[in-house]
Every structure is written in C-alpha cells, then in structure tokens.
Amino acid sequence: MDLVDFARGPALKVAFVIFFIGVLWRLVNVLLLRHKRNLSEPRRSVGASVWGGLKAMGSRSWPHPEFIKRTITGEALGYSYHIGLFIVILLFAPHIIFFGSFIGIRWPALPNSVVTIFAVITVTLFVAVLFRRLAHPVLRRLSNFDDFFSWFVVALLLVSGLMATAHVGAPYPTILGLHILSFDLLLIWYPFGKLMHAFYIFPTRAVDGYLLTRKGAPS
Amino acid sequence: MARPELEPTIGELLDRQGVSRRSFVKYCTAMASLLALPPHAARAMAEQLRAARRPSVIYLSFQECTGCLESLTRSFAPTIENLIFNVVSLDYDDTLMAAAGSQAEAAREQAMRANYGKYLLVVDGAVPTGDGGVYHCAAGRTGLDILTDCAKGAAAIVCVGTCASFGGLPFADPNPTGARAISTLVPGKPVVNVSGCPPIPEVIAGTLLQYVTSGRVPDLDEHLRPTVFFGNSIHDRCYRRPFYDQGKFAKTFDDEGARNGWCLYELGCKGPTTYNACATIKWNNAVSFPIQSGHPCLGCAEPNFWDRGSFYSPIPSPRWGKAGEVSPVQAAAIAAGAAVAGAAIGVGSVLLGRRRIARHQQEPKSPSGKGNEE
Amino acid sequence: MTTLAQIPVCVEPVPVSHEEGTVGGGIGAILAEIAELLERLARTGEPGAIDLRSLPLSPADRAQLLQALGTGEVDARMQVNGESRIRETAVHGVWWTEHRDSSGELLATLIEVARVPDILIVGEDDLLRGASRLRASLTLQSAAQGESPHG
Structure with a gap:
C-alpha cells in the first residue's frame, strides 16, 4: 500500500472515527455543564430572549465600534483568512469530489487558477497571523501549545495542497499522500484543540445572548 | 563457440x-x-x-497474458523485425522462436554460456513463489528456478509490463500464488522496469535500443522506470489539461461535457498519479490514447493499479476497505456509530465529574475548598 | 434529456495558453528560437534543430508555424524506407523536414537550421562503396568483353 492509499484509506477511516467520537464527547460535555441557577427575576419573555440570543450570534461577530481602532487588524486578518479557507476548502474541484463522496452530492467548482490565487493569499495571511501572535505582547502571553499546533496543522494542509498543485518537492502522488495525511492529522487534532471553536462559537454566543436578554441586559 | x-x-x-x-x-x-x-x-x-x-537477449515469460509481447510486435519505431534482427540478437523467446522443447532450452543455455555476464535478460510476467513456486513450471522447472538461473549471468534485467515490474494482476489481492515482482527476486542485479498493461510498444523497443546504444542502464525513477518515458504524468502532458484547469469536467460518459471533450477527472481518470508516455508517444503510431478516445486513464503503469478501488472513482475519493469508494450511507453509519460512542463517553465523563463534585461537597474538610462549580 | 441526439455537441478547441509546458504554446517562442539558432549557425557554423514532436502543438499551430516560415527555393524528396521531404522555407537556412515510414505514417517532423541538412549529404563510406561498385561493374564489363572477342 502506498502513501496515498494509506492516507485516504485506513488512516482516513481512523481519523474520521476519532473526529466524531471527540466532537461528540466535547459537545456532550459542554451541553451537560451545570449552570448556576438563575435567581434573577425574568425581565424579558422567552421569545424575546431567544431573539436576543440569535442577535448576539451576529453582533458579537462584528467589531464593537468603541474598540474598532484597537481590534481592526486582528479582525480583518481573521476574517480574510477564514474566507480564503472556505473558498479553498469548498470550491476546489478535487475537494468537492472528496467531501461530495461523503454526502452524495457535488456542487460547482471555481477554476483552479482562481482557487490557487486564494490559496496563496490565505497562506500569506496565515504567516502574517503567526507573526502577529509572536509580536503582539498580549497575544504572545495568551498563546500556548494549542494555538501554535492548531496553526501548524492548518498551515501544513495549505502548504502541502499548494505544493501538490504546483508539483514541487516530490512526485505528485507523494505530495498528494502527504496532503491527505495532514488532513487526517487535522481530523484527529480537531476535537482536542482550539479548532473545536467551529462547533462552539455560535452556540455559545447564542446562549450568552439569551441569558443576558433574559436578565434584561442588552445583548 | x-x-x-x-x-x-x-x-x-x-x-x-x-x-x-x-x-x-x-x-x-x-x-x-x-x-x-x-x-x-x-x-x-x-x-x-x-x-x-548486438547484445544477446533472452526473453522469459512467467505469469502473464502475452499482451506485452503482442504490444512489442506492434512497435513502429524500431519495428520488431528491425529490433530482433538488427539491434539485438534474440536468442530465446519461447513464443517467437521456431525451436521448441529441449532444442529451445538448449539454445537458451548455449546463449547464456557464450555471453555470460553480458546478455540482456528481458522478463515478462510476475513469478509465483507460493507453495515452492509450483504455479509456474516450464521444462520441468519452476519459474523461480529459471529466473534465478538466467539472472545470474545477465548484465541487466528489463522487466516488460506491470506484472514483471510490480506484480500486476497475479499480485492483486488476495495473490493466491504468492506472485512477486522481478526486482524483489534478483538481488544485486540492475533492473529496469518498463511498466504498463501493456507498455507502449515504442517504449519497450526504445528502452532496449537505448540500452544497446549507450551500453548502460538509463536514468531511472523511484520505481526503476526510465525517466525518458516515465518522467511526466499523463495529466501533465494531457491535451485535455486546460479543461481541468478551467474546472470543465465530464460528469458522465454521455453528457455534454463528455461530448465536448472536457477533462475526465471526475469520471475516475488516474492521469495525475500515473507516469507514462501515453499522452506524448500515444498508441498505434500516435493515432490516439485512452483519454483521447474518451476514457479515463486506469493508471496501469503504476504499482497495485488493480487494487486501488474502482477505475471510475476519482482520485480524491476516500477508499475504505477492499470494495473501494466509500458510500454516503457507509460514511453516515460510521459517523453515527462514532458519534454515539462519543456521546456515551461524554455522558460518562460528565456523570463521573458530577459524582466527584458531589463527594467533594459532602465532606467539607478543608476550609480552602472553594466548591468549584462544574 | 431523452436521446443522445438531443445533447448539444460543440467540440471546443483546446484553448491557447502561453504558460510553459501546456498545450498550445506560443508560435512566437519557436520563431525566436529559430532566429537564435540561425545567428549561432552564422557565428560558429554549428547546425541546430527543433523536434516538433516534443512541442505540444495542435495541427492548427503547426500550419500557422509553417505559414509564418513560408515556402523557399528547395524542395527535396528522399525515398529511403518511405518518403522524406526536406523543404527550405522562405527563411534561408531553415528547413522543414518530414520523415515518413513505408506506409506513409509521419515518423518525425523537424525544423533544421543548417546550410544543407545533414541527411542530404552523402557519407564517406557511401562514396567509397559507390566507387567500388562502379569499378566492379567495369571489370565485369571488360571481363565479359574479353571472354567473348568474337561478339
């Protein structure tokens, strides 16, 4: 069995299983957290509070006007590379075949040259994000192994993907194998590190917004 | 003599x-x-x-279908008669030679003695090693015995076809005869693999001609194939490549894309992972090659091409188990199974945590115990 | 769609790309290389050639290239294991050479840059072989004449 067949065969299967076990484990853990009993009198109706929760998902994703000068760099960088990642992951023809084979449908792709341009921009932004994390005095103190390893796993995937497209470093099948292996690594690491934010981010904002509205605070 | x-x-x-x-x-x-x-x-x-x-050439056939030799006889440059009369001295080939039986074997032994250390051994087919090699016998000897004997005095060994190069069909799972690639059976001998099922006739003839011209083994890739012919992937030299780059794909064999000659990647073309000269030298004197005829590349020049899932499943498809491509139902079942297991572990760990907290709260022994939530 | 005939067919021409290594590579680059080979021939006397098989040219590209080079003064045909045609183009010193096998299939197409393409020149061995053949026929003739003096 060569590298590609290993990466997209047994390694992918194991990674897939670990991913689902891990994600469910962590979701259940958070869902079953005991909340402090809410002793305050409900100020708003349940309906208004749910709406407040939904609003919080949007409003917390946007820079707060008061702090915009201080946060704009991080926000802009973060938004840009996330958009880049979504384009590269979801609109590249081979990726559509890959993800499509799990769910049984395929969707239109962007031309490879366009995807390649986005991938290069995303890698550049990724490097910028790392340097910012290292240079920023507060960010640096807040960062731990998790931050750097999660960055590394995604960067590995991006770089190996670009290398496969550009045919550099090694024969295409070898790089393709490494690319898929780095995806397997991402799947395995996903539930255990900060990549899990993709599952947490919106529900936690919604719950926060709901509770605050219920207590009468603006969400 | x-x-x-x-x-x-x-x-x-x-x-x-x-x-x-x-x-x-x-x-x-x-x-x-x-x-x-x-x-x-x-x-x-x-x-x-x-x-x-002209070097003496001994051509041995083992577990094979003679398709490789059929291919070689259709070489346009050099033509087969030119090759075997002018470029090499074909001293043994049980399919082409007029002699048979003990006379044929005698011719082989005589050629080996006369050219010991200098003759070129061409091998076609994998060699079975299971059960003492009984699955291939000729002239009362096993294939393994014949190969070992003939390899001893060979200057180099040219493996013609995917079976000789990588095991090919006989090697395919479950490999009942214990078939093996030639390069794994002749330690220390220079081996050149000319893979393909069959190889392009001009590639076989060209490799032999190149050996005669230069007198040495050509530059080889990591699978011991001459880089002159196997240096580029089919995909890199494919005339349909611009359609791949533009994202124009045939989705089925009878849709508009297929009739417009778009890229066959989504129909399972193995061009990107296959290294061979089909897209440049082509077949039947450059008339066409599979992709030009509207069929995806099967990847026949690569190791284990028979065991890599369906010929029609695209390269990025996940491959789980022997059956090949994963179905959405299967994926969902595995995901659901893993999710249930994950949920169970999650519930279990939460319950354990709560028990621990409860125990902690029951025995207020240390004043510093903060009774942390969760 | 109901029948095959209802599927619209339009075979798209392979798009021209000027990236290196892709199909349809520019004619301009080949012409520039020929010019360079001509200058080298004039300077050092070293002939050059371009093998058209190694270039990913469509038949249309080939025709365009031939048209760009034009038709010159010499057009030689050689009957050697099939026909070969060696044409000088309108650019002096640039030859368009096509080799075919005995069944007329194209074996190789070359653009040669030389005073005279090498293949047209008679080899030393062939000269001597020709001379000895004439000598042999002469001695045969005189021997025949000597043998039958009476006619």
Missing part, C-alpha cells in the same frame, strides 16, 4: 545489407524524436549504434 569475437558491429551488419547512411540517419532521427532526445543527439546515436555490437 567463438561467437562473441566474430559478432560484427551493427554498422558492419547494415553495410553488408547495403543499408545507406541516409537510411540509418533517418532511422536514428525518428528514434531520437521518439525517445524525446534533443535532435542533435540523432547523429551521436547513429555513430554509437553503428559501433555497437
């Missing part, structure tokens, strides 16, 4: 036949073009080839 001393050079042979210089230069020009050598190399090749002596 004093044959080696008397063997004339190829040039002398051609002179005797009255072959003109022009004819020879034309032949070498065509060959150089085919071998993708720079045009000025044709003259050097002509000189080298005229000065070379």
Whole structure:
C-alpha cells in the first residue's frame, strides 16, 4: 500500500472515527455543564430572549465600534483568512469530489487558477497571523501549545495542497499522500484543540445572548 | 563457440545489407524524436549504434497474458523485425522462436554460456513463489528456478509490463500464488522496469535500443522506470489539461461535457498519479490514447493499479476497505456509530465529574475548598 | 434529456495558453528560437534543430508555424524506407523536414537550421562503396568483353 492509499484509506477511516467520537464527547460535555441557577427575576419573555440570543450570534461577530481602532487588524486578518479557507476548502474541484463522496452530492467548482490565487493569499495571511501572535505582547502571553499546533496543522494542509498543485518537492502522488495525511492529522487534532471553536462559537454566543436578554441586559 | 569475437558491429551488419547512411540517419532521427532526445543527439546515436555490437537477449515469460509481447510486435519505431534482427540478437523467446522443447532450452543455455555476464535478460510476467513456486513450471522447472538461473549471468534485467515490474494482476489481492515482482527476486542485479498493461510498444523497443546504444542502464525513477518515458504524468502532458484547469469536467460518459471533450477527472481518470508516455508517444503510431478516445486513464503503469478501488472513482475519493469508494450511507453509519460512542463517553465523563463534585461537597474538610462549580 | 441526439455537441478547441509546458504554446517562442539558432549557425557554423514532436502543438499551430516560415527555393524528396521531404522555407537556412515510414505514417517532423541538412549529404563510406561498385561493374564489363572477342 502506498502513501496515498494509506492516507485516504485506513488512516482516513481512523481519523474520521476519532473526529466524531471527540466532537461528540466535547459537545456532550459542554451541553451537560451545570449552570448556576438563575435567581434573577425574568425581565424579558422567552421569545424575546431567544431573539436576543440569535442577535448576539451576529453582533458579537462584528467589531464593537468603541474598540474598532484597537481590534481592526486582528479582525480583518481573521476574517480574510477564514474566507480564503472556505473558498479553498469548498470550491476546489478535487475537494468537492472528496467531501461530495461523503454526502452524495457535488456542487460547482471555481477554476483552479482562481482557487490557487486564494490559496496563496490565505497562506500569506496565515504567516502574517503567526507573526502577529509572536509580536503582539498580549497575544504572545495568551498563546500556548494549542494555538501554535492548531496553526501548524492548518498551515501544513495549505502548504502541502499548494505544493501538490504546483508539483514541487516530490512526485505528485507523494505530495498528494502527504496532503491527505495532514488532513487526517487535522481530523484527529480537531476535537482536542482550539479548532473545536467551529462547533462552539455560535452556540455559545447564542446562549450568552439569551441569558443576558433574559436578565434584561442588552445583548 | 567463438561467437562473441566474430559478432560484427551493427554498422558492419547494415553495410553488408547495403543499408545507406541516409537510411540509418533517418532511422536514428525518428528514434531520437521518439525517445524525446534533443535532435542533435540523432547523429551521436547513429555513430554509437553503428559501433555497437548486438547484445544477446533472452526473453522469459512467467505469469502473464502475452499482451506485452503482442504490444512489442506492434512497435513502429524500431519495428520488431528491425529490433530482433538488427539491434539485438534474440536468442530465446519461447513464443517467437521456431525451436521448441529441449532444442529451445538448449539454445537458451548455449546463449547464456557464450555471453555470460553480458546478455540482456528481458522478463515478462510476475513469478509465483507460493507453495515452492509450483504455479509456474516450464521444462520441468519452476519459474523461480529459471529466473534465478538466467539472472545470474545477465548484465541487466528489463522487466516488460506491470506484472514483471510490480506484480500486476497475479499480485492483486488476495495473490493466491504468492506472485512477486522481478526486482524483489534478483538481488544485486540492475533492473529496469518498463511498466504498463501493456507498455507502449515504442517504449519497450526504445528502452532496449537505448540500452544497446549507450551500453548502460538509463536514468531511472523511484520505481526503476526510465525517466525518458516515465518522467511526466499523463495529466501533465494531457491535451485535455486546460479543461481541468478551467474546472470543465465530464460528469458522465454521455453528457455534454463528455461530448465536448472536457477533462475526465471526475469520471475516475488516474492521469495525475500515473507516469507514462501515453499522452506524448500515444498508441498505434500516435493515432490516439485512452483519454483521447474518451476514457479515463486506469493508471496501469503504476504499482497495485488493480487494487486501488474502482477505475471510475476519482482520485480524491476516500477508499475504505477492499470494495473501494466509500458510500454516503457507509460514511453516515460510521459517523453515527462514532458519534454515539462519543456521546456515551461524554455522558460518562460528565456523570463521573458530577459524582466527584458531589463527594467533594459532602465532606467539607478543608476550609480552602472553594466548591468549584462544574 | 431523452436521446443522445438531443445533447448539444460543440467540440471546443483546446484553448491557447502561453504558460510553459501546456498545450498550445506560443508560435512566437519557436520563431525566436529559430532566429537564435540561425545567428549561432552564422557565428560558429554549428547546425541546430527543433523536434516538433516534443512541442505540444495542435495541427492548427503547426500550419500557422509553417505559414509564418513560408515556402523557399528547395524542395527535396528522399525515398529511403518511405518518403522524406526536406523543404527550405522562405527563411534561408531553415528547413522543414518530414520523415515518413513505408506506409506513409509521419515518423518525425523537424525544423533544421543548417546550410544543407545533414541527411542530404552523402557519407564517406557511401562514396567509397559507390566507387567500388562502379569499378566492379567495369571489370565485369571488360571481363565479359574479353571472354567473348568474337561478339
């Protein structure tokens, strides 16, 4: 069995299983957290509070006007590379075949040259994000192994993907194998590190917004 | 027998036949073009080839379908008769030779004795090693025995076809005969793999010709294939490549994309992971090759091509288990199973945590215990 | 769609790309290389050649290239294991050479840059072989004459 067949065969299967076990484990853990009993009198109706929760998902994703000068760099960088990642992951023809084979449908792709341009921009932004994390005095103190390893796993995937497209470093099948292996690594690491934010981010904002509205605070 | 001393050079042979210089230069020009050598190399090749002596070639066939030899006989440049009469001295090939039985074996032994250490061994087919090698026997000997014997005095071994190069079909799972690639059975011998099912005839002939011309094994890739022919992937040299880059794909064999000649990647084309010369040399004297005829590349020149899932499942498809491509139902079942397991572990860990907190709260022994939530 | 005939067919021409290594590579680059080979021939006397098989040219590209080079003064045909045609183009010293096998299939197409393409020149061995053949026929003739003096 060569590298590609290993990466997209047994390694992918194991990674897939670990991913689902891990994600469910962590979701259940958070869902079953005991909340402090809410002793305050409900100020708003349940309906208004749910709406407040939904609003919080949007409003917390946007820079707060008061702090915009201080946060704009991080926000802009973060938004840009996330958009880049979504384009590269979801609109590249081979990726559509890959993800499509799990769910049984395929969707239109962007031309490879366009995807390649986005991938290069995303890698550049990724490097910028790392340097910012290292240079920023507060960010640096807040960062731990998790931050750097999660960055590394995604960067590995991006770089190996670009290398496969550009045919550099090694024969295409070898790089393709490494690319898929780095995806397997991402799947395995996903539930255990900060990549899990993709599952947490919106529900936690919604719950926060709901509770605050219920207590009468603006969400 | 004093044959080696008397063997004339190829040039002398051609002179005797009255072959003109022009004819020879034309032949070498065509060959150089085919071998993708720079045009000025044709003259050097002509000189080298005229000065070379025809090497003795012993051609052995094991677990194979004779498709490779069928392919070789359809070579346009050099033609098969040109190759076996002018370029090499084919001293044993049980399919092509007139002799049979003990006379054929005697011819082989005589050629091996006379050219010990200098003859070229060409092998076609994998060799079964299971159960003492009984699955291939000829002239009362096992294939393994014949190969070991013939390999001893060979200057180099050229494996023709995917079976000889990588095991091919006999090697495919579950490999009941214990078939193995030739390179794993002849330790220490220089091996050249000319893979393909079958290989392109000009690639087989060209590899032999290149060996005769240069007198040494050519540059090889990591699978021991001559880089001259196997240096580029089908995808890289494919005339449909621009459609791949533009994201124009045929989705089925009878849709508009297929009829417009778009890229066959989504129909399972293995061009990107297959290294061979089909897209440049093509077949039947450059008439066409599979992709030009509207069919995806099967990847027949690569190891284990038979065991890599369906020919029609695209390269990025996940491959789980022997059946190949994963179905959405299967994926959902595995995901659901893993999710249930994950949920169970999650609930279990939460319950354990709550028990621990409860115990902690029941025994308020240390004043510093903060009774942390969760 | 109901029948095959209802599927619209339009075979798209392979798009021209000027990136290196892709199909349809520019004619301009080849012409520039020929010019360079001509200058080298004039300077050092070293002939050059371009093998068209190694270039990913469509038949249309080939025709365009031939048209760009034009038709010159010499057009030689050689009957050697099939026909070969060696044409000088309108650019002196640039030859369009096509080798075919005995069944007329194209074996190689070259653009040669030389005073005279090498293949047209008679080899030393062939000269001597020709001379000895004439000598042999002469001695045969005189021997025949000597044998039958009575006619």
